Amino acid sequence: MGVEEIDLKAEETKVKKETLIEGGSKLSLKRLIPVPILRNLLLAIVAVVIFFFLSGHLSAYRNYQLSQVGPYVLAILGLSVLIGQNGQISIGHGALMAIGAWSLALLQIHTKLPLGVILLLATLITTAIGGVLGLVAARLRGPYLAGATLALALGVPDIATRYRSLFGGYQGLQINPPSPPAFLGANFTPQQYLAVIDVIVIVIAFIFVANLVNSRIGRDMRAVRDDEIAARLAGISVQRTQVFTFAISSGLAGLGGGLLALVASNVSPGAFSVTLSISLLSGLVIGGIGTMAGALWGAAVMVYVPQWATTLTEKFNMNQGIAANIALAIYGILLIVIVLAAPGGIQGILMRLKGLISGRGRQRATKG
């Protein structure tokens, strides 16, 4: 009834190479392997292999620390897609992590499915629940959405205490941490195994998210974020895009929750308090909103800074109760300082440094 739709096949034959972006000279891998999936797969395999060998040189505890970062990377990545790409806020991603964690726990207890399948199912369950919540979220804006999601973070953990026989009540459910398969050898610690699982899951999630962000769907998300009116004029359904993004974002948080269950080998309400949701948001801002690498920095700060602050305070021979509180204060002050000094987060600082080094700082510092 109107526009002639673009005929994919006919157009494809007319692809002209010379019109590719002027900036195309900057990265050669993109040219070498033009199909994203192959390019990303290659990068992913390289990353996993490198990590696999690196992890062998780390102590069990270092590996464990690394594995702790993973769950938060995924949850923050989910938040980053939601807030950074789509402009919706959530102070309730801790609750979505909880949903993923309990899904994983119940599946592990009641089925004999392999770990990978369980993680996938936990992700899908959270995605579905996130889609339903997204219907509510799409009607709300700004602080109203923030408040609703905060109430979600408050309410969800109590479901576990209410339905004790299923969800384990206040003390929650026990998870058997995955034990490394025999072929990896006797020296392969469970901590190393957890860290490797973490990295594999993160890499897969990053590939999917990167594809999504670089696809039409991702662009629609950003269009809705920047200008709902203009997006509607371009034919984008704002509501559908927002619901979809909320579902995807929830799925990532759910996957993170599943990993957290494995890493903490336990799922209980105490691990999913409102504080967790707020920390995730802080981690996102500290890492840098809207960038994928920002999720890594944010999660690393969440895990390492409190531990580092504790180690620091332990050096001064003081009452450990006071030391614990001083460590907490250091974290709080650092949070304020980073946000005030670097509104773009750590990734923003890195991009600026990179810009300074390559002399092209003006152009790209605001990307994302």
Added chain:
Amino acid sequence: MGNKRSHFSKRFRVTVAAASLSLIAAACGSSSSSSSSGSSSSGGTTANTASAPGITATSILLGSHQPLTGPAAPGYSEIAPAAQAYFDYLNAHGGVYGRSITLKYEDDGYNPANTTQVVQKLVLQDNVFGIVGGLGTPTHQAVVNFLNTNKVPDLFVASGCDCWNQPTVHPYTYGFQPDYIIEGKVLGTYIASKYAGMKIGVLYQNDDFGGGGLTGLKQILTGGQIVSAQPYDPTTLTNGLGTQVAALQAAGAQVVVLLTIPAATALALLAMASTGFQPTLLSSSVSADPYTLGGLVSNFSKGKVGASILTGMQTLAYLPAPTDLTDPWTALFKTIHDKYDASQPFDGNTIFGMSMAYYTALAIKAAGQNPTRQSLINAMNTQAGSFTGPGLTPLGYSSTSHLGFLGAEVMQIGASGSLTSTSPIYVTNVNGPVTTHASVEAQVPANLG
């Protein structure tokens, strides 16, 4: 120590001497290689070696996870400093086999995800010999598998969950305080003997603590004697307990059993005082520490309610009362507290922490001059059942049971916060019958070295 001793009563001095003797006997029995003379700090025919992770010739490093910050910190944050204070005292008096004990306790904020992290750090990074007094059910559950897989001794978990008593599944984990179900059974037995036929109401926390206690109560009080059982959620305590108390009152409860944390006990007392509901009150050992509660309820109403609201309330106890300075252990702990832990209050949590430290020292000593993780577990399984100290009731440790205190006695809170016994000591296990027992509280030893 010598100049200190002059402060103590004559009776106390006698006690100390006797205790030293009994300890020497125990030590000789446990280790043929040891001929420690009790007071000498470097005794033993062989040299001290770094016999296990966390152990050097001169030191022992233990670990623990505690809520030092966050909503669960109030009260519980005192326990580990108190335990460390006892170790400081012990170290100043020769330590164990000349080794000083350090307790490295890390903050987990009562968040199980953090517990896993700090315990992994303590075990893998700091190389502690074992974990003692890890606090909380959900928190400790997150690490119990890890500790047992790695064969790390996991002594005296500070939680009354029956889940720690699984010698076949968790051979390295041992409980400490009476199991919540045992407490419930003891309370039930006491009620059956003293308040037969009266209507019983229960206010319980909706977790393993309150739920376990209720289970125990119901095992004894069959029939319709329990007229109402009201749960509360610890995360919504800011809304008070008025609704639950109103329901208990409406049900006509004459005796109310409180299976509550101290803050909730105080809130319940407040709600009762405000509506003039005055049932006979009984509480679990967790719920009623006269010091803590006295401080909290003293200002309910200017002079009208005050600490008197506590008077007459009966609570379970398996350790001496912090208010009872005539008890030699309380007196000793108070002295230690004043010297090493003065910045913290002296209350039930202090007694708990120091007692736990005392039994820890006993266990390590029993594990031999150069203990290993396995020798510690062996000592727990073979000797710990007969350990005595500040505890009032026998301990349940054996190769087939990892229960700690097997019972409790009922104490009544007096006008000035004093506690008087109103029952025999009840002893039981999770499934067996409840019997009475004589107090096993030991005399205070001179030192452990």
Added chain:
Amino acid sequence: MLVIEKLSASYGPVKALKEVSLKVDRAKITAVLGANGAGKTTLLRTLSGLVKATNGNVSVDGNEIVNKSPEDIARCGVAHVPEGRGVVQEMTIEENLRLGAVWKRDVDVKSKIKWVYELFPPLEPRAQKAAFTLSGGERQMLAIGRALMAEPRTLLLDEPSLGLAPLVTSNIMALLRRLCDEQGLSVLLVEQNARSALSVADDAVVLSLGEVVVADDAKKVMSDSNLRHHYLGF
């Protein structure tokens, strides 16, 4: 008396004012005309400090005001009546009027309000109603009345005729002339409604793309064919 010398300002990426110079004497009205986007509103916003000037000087009665904060400029006796809905809609008419002199200590607010009600009779019966209940013309009256509360020496008006019926517009213009004469105000009047503005103004400038293209006596501008060209395009 308002003197503007070579004032330049940018609005985001757009250079909105380019070296604008003009002068308004005491008890005179200068009309600023021009199409949408010519920079009229930016000129007023720069004068009142809401937009930072990139260059140039502005003085009011001898005080240099360029790039001072809007509140300080207001306290120098410059009142800016912004375009359209420049009233605080959630507050009552009387509160809006009180706001006009809120920083000034030596004003007899009661008699001043009474005076404004005399100037704009439709306001008085609705004194306690929220401002959003007013019609467009009444809002404009309120905005002007409020600006007068602080006894300003210089009045900056942004399109007072916007969306008003011709009769209302002509009433407001007539009143403006009267105020100017009686109070000795310097008035800078930005208008799209050129005829009505020129009929009360002493002088006029026409802005086009941020530049002054015509500056002359109002009567002359009225008959100037340049005006027709720059303004209507024919």
Added chain:
Amino acid sequence: MGCNLLVHVALFAMENSSLQVEEITVRFGGLVALDRVSATFKEREVHGVIGPNGAGKTTLFNVVSGFVKADSGKLAFFGEEVTSHRPEKLSKYGVARTLQGLGLFARMSVLENVMIGLTSTGKTKGFAGMLGFGRPVKEERIFREHALSKLNELSLGQYVDRMPPSLPYAIQKKVALARALVLEPRFLMLDEPASGLSNDEMDELGDLILKLSEKMGIVLVEHHMDLVMRVCNVITVLDFGRVIAEGTPDEIRSNPQVTEAYLGEEVNTN
């Protein structure tokens, strides 16, 4: 004027090559924003809509593009009556609209901004976007080619990688235009395209509009009369929500009512 209206009503036959509004009335609370407004926008014609501030021009655009629902009246695209339509559907009808100001996506590159113009033709659904092969990738390539060729056509090729706020205003305006044009619409609705442009830039815009009108119908809301008079075939004049005149630029120029609406009445200062 009354006469004009009558003629209009008589001519309102569903023309299948035009956009038609008939007797559209819109009220906001007590305010009548549009009062029985009728107009026919034809293909390959530039139709100007002018009037003083607040005359209802943008409201008319909003009714046509679906942001505002008319209280009464009819709306027809190419002979098909549109009862309730939403802005999301506009591009399906072959109608593109620019927004007042810019309406660009500030944190997306110029290329992405233009690619958004094609998004309604995309077939990639939700989760499939996560796959790095197959249709989504192919589709992206096609989108990119289309957008690039449109950008090159408008001499914007050198800016593809830039963020709009970092560009001169005139370039941003052009990007917005490129986004509207990338789908090759049958109708283009331009909402104040010249605001903020210099004289030279405005001339260039005029040339562009004339060139575009060879392929599509253009509806133009604009204040700059130079431009309107130069490019329009037909002009509709609104004042206080009503059509006060319609005709060729010459007719409008000589219409006293229009002059009155724009210049206002003289004030009797006595």
Added chain:
Amino acid sequence: MTKLITLLLIGASNGLIYAVVAIGLVLIWRSTRVVNFAQAAMAMFSTYIAASLIDRKVPYFLAFILAIVFAFIMGSVIERTLMRQAAKGTPISSVIVAVGVLITLEALAGVIWGANLRNFPSHFSLVEIKTGGVKLGISPFDIYIFVAVLVLLLALVYLFQYTKLGMMMRASAFAPEVSRLLGIRVGRMLTLGWALASAAGAVAGMLAAPRVFLFPNNMDAVLVFAFTAAIIGGLDSPVGALIGALVMGISLSLIGGYLGSDLENPGAFVILVVVLMARPQGIFSSIAERRV
């Protein structure tokens, strides 16, 4: 029937405390568009100041007033030093800075006063009043809370409706640009908004503490309920906050009493979603701000 009345009274009295915190949130939201997560910690900190003063034998009401003065100053300082700086970034930056303040203040309280639960004197009896053997279901302290909240609200209403200062604050919140054109120093009004919100928080803290005791995290849950209450009311409206808070307090009490206390938190979520689905901007908010 008695149960219902008891639940209603308990809910209303909890609701009043949420209301004071919620009004603090509204004050800050209206003037600076920041959801102040630090409100809870600021209230707690001021309450500790009052408690320390009372421990040093300062009379209750003097301590009460001194704590409010302290809170007032603390609020101004936080706005001037941190929030004004944060306002230059994205809206989320401001929220995160507020979270940073929350964490830091709670940690500092832990350092200074320790993590232990302590009591806070109620000054008035918490025991239910009886007249001629008939229980009234409320205690003198309940009446005190009611009166204190009423006084606070009336004081705020007086300030905002009948004083020049209040008028300037309202104008600054509704129309900052117009206000600046009228010579109002909008920046100072923002500082004052934070100061007043902080002072209101101190009142809430001191009213809540006798019943929930005092510890570094004692106001966290109250903040979450107060935030949901403010949202129900529409974040721009102090009256909305009061009504939202009463709705929240009473609903939670009824849910806890009839369905079980573990459904209170999920209940808060359900109530909020139901209200927001009907009114996405809260019940009392003014017009939505969307442009075409």
